Amino acid sequence: MLNCRDDILTYTKQLVSIESIVNTTGEGAIAHSLFGTISSLPYFLHNPGSVALEKTINDDQERYNVMAFVKGKKGNSNRTIILMGHIDTVGIDDFNQLKEHACSPDELIEALKKEKLPASAKEHLESGDWLFGRGVLDMKSGVASNLYLLKYYSEHLEELDGNILLLAECDEEDGSHGVLSSLKTLKKWKEEHGFEYIAAINSDFVSPRFEGDENRYIYKGTVGKLLxxxxxxxxxxxxxxxxxxxxxxxxxxxxxxxxxxxxxxxxxxxxxxxxxxxxxxxxxxxxxxxxxxxxxxxxxxxxxxxxxxxxxxxxxxxxxxxxxxxxxxxxxxxxxxxxxxxxxxxxxxxxxxxxxxxxxxxxxxxxxxxxxxxxxxxxxxxxxxxxxxxxxxxxxxxxxxxxxxxxxxxxxxxxxxxxSSLYSPRIEVTGKTDDELNLISALDKAVEAIQPEYPHPIVTRNFFPYISDMSFMALSDDEEGINAVSRNNPGWGTKHYVEFQDIRDINVPVINIGPYGLDAHKKLERMEMKYSLEIVPNITNLVIQNLLTDDEKSL
The missing domain is CATH 3.30.70.360 (Alpha-Beta Plaits)
Known part of the structure; x- marks a missing residue:
């Protein structure tokens, strides 16, 4: 097990402290800050071309993605795993009189102690095992986990037989300009560095499916969303x-x-x-x-x-x-x-x-x-x-x-x-390709290895149930299905356009291993620290290791 809790908690609080509400200047601010953090790491000081701050394309807002990669030295493999997560959040108006504390978890916790809270939230607050604040769950703790793993492998190149690529994208909470723009860079890096993308691991939040549900879910693929x-x-x-x-x-x-x-x-x-x-x-x-x-x-x-x-x-x-x-x-x-x-x-x-x-x-x-x-x-x-x-x-x-x-x-x-809006494609990860089979096997082995370290069941399901940027890593629709979108959107080609061929060119199976918590997009947004800061990065790390071993590559 990686001893990562304190580092990821520090990264989480740093990210949360930057108010990065979608469609505001905060999206640019957090991207510049994250770019600075990564650029200052020794690996990236020696390899400055391995980190990029990239402005979104065809966007009426000025905002940026942060992308970075580490090339392992354990072998000569070009197999590359994408770790992805969004750095924007929804607004903070719902915090009302506590608005000034919304992005300061420590201050917010003290302020909430004076509030009348629902019983479960009060219990979580008093336990010390939960972190409150806008973005702690959706999904800056997930980005922090990915950042930790990027840093870890930049310092342990000999443990990595392949490559790790971090994608921290903007605008997930609205129009997905971030991930759609990133596809161009992913394609460029694929050509320049010979990357063979074999899997993407998203780190968006997970929650109970019903009251009393104690499971912590990992999702293979994602729901599609239409308007x-x-x-x-x-x-x-x-x-x-x-x-x-x-x-x-x-x-x-x-x-x-x-x-x-x-x-x-x-x-x-x-x-x-x-x-x-x-x-x-x-x-x-x-x-x-x-x-x-x-x-x-x-x-x-x-x-x-x-x-x-x-x-x-x-x-x-x-x-x-x-x-x-x-x-x-x-x-x-x-x-x-x-x-x-x-x-x-x-x-x-x-x-x-x-x-x-x-x-x-x-x-x-x-x-x-x-x-x-x-x-x-x-x-x-x-x-x-x-x-x-x-x-x-x-x-x-x-x-x-x-x-x-x-x-x-x-x-x-x-x-x-x-x-009248963006189509977020559905993705099925069912084992129909070798990459899907390898990813499913790597995930199953990782969950089996980590489960004894955590008291609640870690359960895999087939479709991430919320809208997310996972949708733009692959396409399960045929040409007829995509044509139904383009031919029936009156703004297509003027106000709205998606280059679906970019998605096909990446076409990588994607799973979601993300922080666990409650009340995302609400005043009492909170994440459970044990699972989010310890279990999530360790499962993700084992999936990485399993995917890049000879056993998984030979499946």
């Missing part, structure tokens, strides 16, 4: 003549009822099931108050996948949208009929039918009807829209759909289904 979005048009009317039009908010409400928490939209694979979709935004697009109903509404949902492709999700959600639209029209007609009987007004059967298009289907229809004039107009519109810095990728996509809809000859109510 299916719906632009919904209605038939505008004055509120005094409510049944002469169709409120798009009414359809949106029925759509959310149909999709939210729907078990039919959970994706099971290898005995593990994703959580169902849930809405992240629901709004109409009226710019201000009027006594007319809205012309359109907009709603999007988080959607996790294990084995479904982005195309599968579009097919399933188009079906769900048709059901929701039909239900909304049935309810509308039923209530209109009842109102007519009550008021004595004549009932007129509503003229609308359920209509659902994917963005690709609508765009193709408009190109067929309008040709180059439509294409030119939309290109100009997108370029003009890019000047509005307040529009994120989600709202940018909605505005593009809204503009395209104006070209539709048939303006009857409809739902347009599309993707």
């Amino acid at each position: 299916p979005s719906f632009f919904i048009t209605g038939a505008e009317t004055h509120v005094g003549s409510a049944f002469e039009g169709l409120d798009p908010n009414f359809i949106a409400a029925e759509l959310t009822k149909q999709i939210n928490y729907n078990p039919e939209l959970c994706n099971e694979a290898y005995g593990e099931t994703t959580v169902p979709p849930v809405s992240l935004k629901q709004t109409d697009l009226k710019p201000s108050y009027t006594v007319q109903t809205a012309l359109s509404a907009y709603v999007y949902y988080n959607f996790f996948i294990h084995s479904w492709s982005p195309k599968d999700v579009l097919d399933k959600l188009k079906e769900q949208a048709m059901i929701a639209f039909a239900n909304a029209l049935d309810t509308f007609e039923e209530r209109y009929r009842t109102y007519s009987e009550m008021s004595g007004e004549r009932f007129v059967s509503p003229p609308w039918k359920p209509r659902v298009f994917t963005y690709e289907e609508m765009e193709q229809l408009l190109i067929e009807e309008n040709g180059d004039s439509f294409i030119a107009h939309m290109n100009e519109f997108k370029q003009a829209l890019l000047t509005n810095a307040e529009l994120d990728t989600r709202m940018f996509a909605a505005r593009v759909v809204e503009e395209a809809w104006k070209w539709m000859r048939d303006k009857d109510p409809a739902i347009i289904l599309f993707y």
Whole structure:
């Protein structure tokens, strides 16, 4: 066992002390600090080309990744293991009056002693075995563990038959500009140094899966994440003549009822099931108050996948949208009929039918009807829209759909289904390649060796259940699945673009061995120090050693 607790705790506190909230200047500050720390190590003083501070690509923020590698001298192997983790955090507004202590764990612990806390948090605080603060769990203690291992091997080159590469990336909590930019450097270093990437080990946090769960989880592969979005048009009317039009908010409400928490939209694979979709935004697009109903509404949902492709999700959600639209029209007609009987007004059967298009289907229809004039107009519109810095990728996509809809000859109510944000691909690590088999074997041996040193069960599962940068180390989707993303994202190529070929060029199996704790992204974020500072780095180290031994290489 490596005697690493004190060093990793020191690194953790140093990293946490830098307020590196995503999309702020703090991301640059922590990258420069980490780069300075690594550059000052003796190995890197003698090998300055082995550490890099790299600005992200095609990013409207100034922020940086820190990347470094150590070449072992035990043998001549070019086999290379990537240790990765993100250095940005979510915000600290949730700390309220304790905000000034959020990034100072020792101060925060003293301040929390004066607060009324839930019983479990109070017990953890008083035990002295838990560290509190923004980023201690998600995921600066994981980065600190990787930093320790980089330093260790830089001082013990004779123990390393291969190479260790550290990737500390920014912007994981938003758009993943960091990891996507890093792929270019990984490819460059692969060519320059002959690196053979055989595995990536992420160090993001893990938590109990349910109340009373004592397991500490290690994940092979990761969940995929999509943001299916719906632009919904209605038939505008004055509120005094409510049944002469169709409120798009009414359809949106029925759509959310149909999709939210729907078990039919959970994706099971290898005995593990994703959580169902849930809405992240629901709004109409009226710019201000009027006594007319809205012309359109907009709603999007988080959607996790294990084995479904982005195309599968579009097919399933188009079906769900048709059901929701039909239900909304049935309810509308039923209530209109009842109102007519009550008021004595004549009932007129509503003229609308359920209509659902994917963005690709609508765009193709408009190109067929309008040709180059439509294409030119939309290109100009997108370029003009890019000047509005307040529009994120989600709202940018909605505005593009809204503009395209104006070209539709048939303006009857409809739902347009599309993707409006980054696709974080699913990754399966099941043993289908030699690298996957070797990684699974190395992990199993490491857990078996370390388990006697720790009282709680260390359990492996197939899919990391949270959004993470692991997604960009490999692709399990085929070309059809990826095309469903690019062809159905209205901002693709302007506001949003991912070079999926870069991911394919790296294509390395990835697992997650990360710190354990509770309440990530919350005021009481905390990590258990025994597991996070001792067990995690030692399991990771054994995986490294197992992967680079002759036995593992011969599998």
